[in-house]
């Protein structure tokens with residue numbers, strides 16, 4: 001078992017229980033097997049041969065949102081993320097990967113044309129279901145996720161729609177855009193905004209069509225083989241694109257590319273990861289510009305994988321403060337309850353965790369809540385729709401695009 005290699009990391013845990021005070025899942029469930037301390041005790045028991053991998057244990061592992069909040073508070077500096085990932089990998093080795101996700105990962109995620117076909121078919125089925133709530137949300141029928149409301153799939157994925165690079169006169173740099181699945185197939189409006197803002201700032205944007213899923217869903221279920229294959233293809237595709245930087249607008253994809261790829265591919269990934277930037281981080285680091293403020297009250301939700309995972313919180317706020325009337329909500333860094341695999345498997349729990357967020361947004365009095373992750377946007381739109389809230393959710397870069405195209409002055413670039 002791989003967990004034997006983490007003996008020192010496991011031993012670091014002082015069992016102080018501080019992680020219990022902030023873990024969104026533990027706060028809702030009060031279950032010790034659903035918090036970092038409890039899972040580390042389970043890792044110890046596995047290491048000592050006192051317990052074995054079972055479906056029940058896998059349930060406890062998959063009830064972790066991997067939000068990284070506990071690592072930020074842990075006084076012993078335990079690398080919990082590494083421990084939980086290793087336990088998930090061991091679990092997949094012992095129990096195998098469930099059939100449907102295994103088929104999706106191995107057949108569809110690694111073959112773009114087949115994935116496109118799958119989602120095109122899903123879109124046809126989805127279009128047969130009438131629009132509900134706010135006129136924007138539809139239930140995706142074959143997902144069989146009772147009560148879950150999601151937005152329509154896009155007519156044309158970003159990777160088909162943005163094949164041709166817009167030539168920018170006297171462009172100062174060439175930037176590759178890593179799109180990610182949710183933006184590619186659902187929130188194409190975020191991609192449009194990324195490209196429009198960068199073009200407006202004098203940047204040539206390339207969207208390599210060969211890029212694939214970052215691999216996080218496969219990694220979350222311990223499918224190391226698929227996660228490695230996807231990482232290899234993405235690194236290769238962007239190496240060939242020969243770009244100066246690579247931007248993304250998804251907190252989870254961004255963290256995976258920056259932090260997981262070196263673990264998966266070793267030093268081979270370093271040249272690639274050095275170029276990765278979240279879009280707000282990139283704009284605030286390399287550009288100076290002025291925009292007219294939109295006449296809109298906007299608040300901001302910190303995605304866990306930006307705030308805890310990449311230490312990015314000031315940059316999006318600076319953008320929003322320049323572009324709108326900004327209002328901070330209560331504890332904006334508190335988790336919204338979203339998150340790929342966790343959300344699919346624990347929808348009720350995810351909604352309970354999100355209750356605080358939905359109330360905080362409504363209390364802020366903002367018309368719009370901006371965020372830096374399409375996964376958070378999906379969750380927040382669902383939470384707001386359930387409360388019939390008039391507030392809308394968008395991405396930070398869309399706010400900047402709207403403000404910038406009204407009136408902006410680019411003062412300096414690089």
Ligand code: SF4
Nearest residue numbers: 013014016017019074
């Ligand atoms: S906060 Fe850190 S040291 Fe304390 S119980 Fe949790 S993981 Fe262990």
Ligand code: SF4
Nearest residue numbers: 023036065067068070
């Ligand atoms: S990563 Fe998040 S959900 Fe998982 S144990 Fe830590 S705080 Fe809880």
